Amino acid sequence: MPKPTTLPAWQALQDHYRELAQVPLRSLFADDPDRFSLFNLHQDDLLFDFSKNRITSRTVDLFAQLADECTLSEDIEAMFSGARINATEGRAVLHTALRNESDRPVVVDGADVMPDVRRVLDQMEDFSQKVRSGEWVGHTGEPITDVVNIGIGGSDLGPLMVVQALDHYADGPKAHFVSNVDPTQLSQTLRGLSPETTLFIIASKTFTTQETLANAKAARQWILDAFDSFEAVKNHFVALSTNRTQVVEFGIDPENMFAFWDWVGGRYSLWSAIGLSIALSIGMENFRALLGGAYAMDKHFRNAPFHQNLPVLMALLGVWYTNFFGAASYAVLPYDQYLARFPAFLQQLDMESNGKRVRLDGRQVGYETGPVVWGEPGTNGQHAFYQLLHQGTRLVPCDFLVPVQSLNPIGDQHEILVANALAQAEALMMGRNEAEALAELKGEGLSETETERLVPHKTFPGNRPSNSILYKRLTPAVLGQLIALYEHKVFVQGRIWQVNSFDQWGVELGKKLAKVILPELENDQPISSHDSSTTGLIQAVRQISEK
Numbered sequence: 001m002p003k004p005t006t007l008p009a010w011q012a013l014q015d016h017y018r019e020l021a022q023v024p025l026r027s028l029f030a031d032d033p034d035r036f037s038l039f040n041l042h043q044d045d046l047l048f049d050f051s052k053n054r055i056t057s058r059t060v061d062l063f064a065q066l067a068d069e070c071t072l073s074e075d076i077e078a079m080f081s082g083a084r085i086n087a088t089e090g091r092a093v094l095h096t097a098l099r100n101e102s103d104r105p106v107v108v109d110g111a112d113v114m115p116d117v118r119r120v121l122d123q124m125e126d127f128s129q130k131v132r133s134g135e136w137v138g139h140t141g142e143p144i145t146d147v148v149n150i151g152i153g154g155s156d157l158g159p160l161m162v163v164q165a166l167d168h169y170a171d172g173p174k175a176h177f178v179s180n181v182d183p184t185q186l187s188q189t190l191r192g193l194s195p196e197t198t199l200f201i202i203a204s205k206t207f208t209t210q211e212t213l214a215n216a217k218a219a220r221q222w223i224l225d226a227f228d229s230f231e232a233v234k235n236h237f238v239a240l241s242t243n244r245t246q247v248v249e250f251g252i253d254p255e256n257m258f259a260f261w262d263w264v265g266g267r268y269s270l271w272s273a274i275g276l277s278i279a280l281s282i283g284m285e286n287f288r289a290l291l292g293g294a295y296a297m298d299k300h301f302r303n304a305p306f307h308q309n310l311p312v313l314m315a316l317l318g319v320w321y322t323n324f325f326g327a328a329s330y331a332v333l334p335y336d337q338y339l340a341r342f343p344a345f346l347q348q349l350d351m352e353s354n355g356k357r358v359r360l361d362g363r364q365v366g367y368e369t370g371p372v373v374w375g376e377p378g379t380n381g382q383h384a385f386y387q388l389l390h391q392g393t394r395l396v397p398c399d400f401l402v403p404v405q406s407l408n409p410i411g412d413q414h415e416i417l418v419a420n421a422l423a424q425a426e427a428l429m430m431g432r433n434e435a436e437a438l439a440e441l442k443g444e445g446l447s448e449t450e451t452e453r454l455v456p457h458k459t460f461p462g463n464r465p466s467n468s469i470l471y472k473r474l475t476p477a478v479l480g481q482l483i484a485l486y487e488h489k490v491f492v493q494g495r496i497w498q499v500n501s502f503d504q505w506g507v508e509l510g511k512k513l514a515k516v517i518l519p520e521l522e523n524d525q526p527i528s529s530h531d532s533s534t535t536g537l538i539q540a541v542r543q544i545s546e547k
């Protein structure tokens with residue numbers, strides 16, 4: 001596969017960029033009063049407005065051409081049909097099978113994976129019903145009131161984000177999440193809980209992750225301290241994993257293990273057994289609605305022409321800003337308190353997937369790949385970092401996520417929220433030129449010298465792009481659509497950049513070195529050969545801990 005930068009569409013985009021870079025968004029809107037109709041799409045429950053981007057119809061044509069030249073259609077089919085596209089780990093990539101509502105088989109190594117998918121979903125349904133109804137009891141016969149998911153990365157961020165996002169629908173035991181190996185998190189979580197009514201979910205694809213096993217062992221000890229009987233582990237621990245041997249070794253009854261498979265990537269796993277905490281919190285019906293929303297987006301992604309394909313357009317807009325405008329990051333700005341952890345979830349989804357600098361063929365990319373992803377709920381961000389978005393030197397494309405209705409209305413607060421979202425996108429795009437700043441200052445009755453002095457500070461360059469995604473209100477189906485939209489966007493970008501979006505070797509080196517350093521923190525242990533900074537820090541830790 002030739003480098004994307006050598007493809008005719010990329011070259012054409014380069015020329016097109018040179019022309020368009022001179023044209024402010026404001027004038028694109030002024031020249032075409034109907035620009036919104038041209039650049040917005042309704043898909044299921046989402047309205048995607050991409051008109052505030054630095055594009056014309058020609059740009060979208062070139063996006064589609066680039067996608068064609070990158071053989072995107074074939075790549076999409078390869079993913080959905082179970083080809084081993086995760087080439088560095090030799091695995092298929094089939095999170096879409098987890099929400100496949102059709103009768104279509106999905107075949108890996110000659111076997112349809114769908115019966116296993118359905119079996120685990122049924123097992124989750126059965127178990128969550130038992131726990132939620134009080135039929136499942138703890139060691140002393142008490143029903144479960146609190147569930148603690150112990151996992152990290154994809155075994156934490158997805159379920160945690162979804163449980164928070166769908167809190168409005170929560171009617172099961174209270175879900176808690178412990179991920180950090182910092183003992184403070186587990187201690188703080190357990191402080192308010194009773195062993196008799198607490199169920200631990202040990203969520204780990206590999207069941208070898210250091211942080212998760214450390215927390216899981218401490219939680220097991222907490223249960224053993226309370227009941228003084230290993231039998232209690234059976235009622236208070238379940239496991240979500242691909243590694244049955246390690247689960248059994250830990251002492252969890254294999255009956256209480258919920259399986260998934262190597263073709264489910266960690267950051268794509270909330271749809272699998274890893275979503276058990278979600279099902280316990282909101283019930284299986286709602287969990288299936290979440291899957292249904294994602295399935296709707298899967299069908300759209302697989303079938304829609306590129307010009308009308310939300311994930312494809314979003315992905316190419318990202319490529320446009322990353323590779324042509326030089327943007328190094330993008331901000332996700334939910335005007336929805338329920339989506340407070342959505343940016344954190346997207347950080348793993350996007351940065352662990354596309355934060356790569358070699359292509360699938362092992363050669364250096366020679367162009368920028370995955371951007372830094374960040375964000376906070378919108379109005380809070382306005383009072384923190386929006387200054388930089390509006391008047392800083394960097395271009396930061398933004399995604400505004402806006403529910404039209406509140407699930408918790410109080411007076412006109414939600415209208416205030418929505419007005420702020422729309423206003424921020426407008427301000428970023430329009431800016432305020434010198435003449436406008438001058439006129440406003442004059443209206444304030446300032447002296448001429450004072451006015452002149454302030455004008456540069458009060459102008460906004462504008463021309464800053466954003467997408468707005470509107471939905472009526474956050475339901476499980478809407479959330480499923482949103483998550484799948486971003487998943488597929490990341491996939492498309494990975495294909496354009498020719499990186500493997502499904503491995504994560506970049507997280508391994510630090511883990512390995514930590515294992516070397518751990519024993520060296522003890523005073524009586526020899527310190528192996530490190531750089532002088534690391535050695536100095538190890539010695540400082542030893543000295544400080546002695547005092």
Ligand code: F6P
Pocket residue numbers: 151152153154155203204205206207208209212266267352504507
């Ligand atoms: O941080 C690396 C990583 O492998 C992630 O990709 C994964 O989601 C996380 O660790 C947790 O892994 P596991 O589910 O195997 O404990």
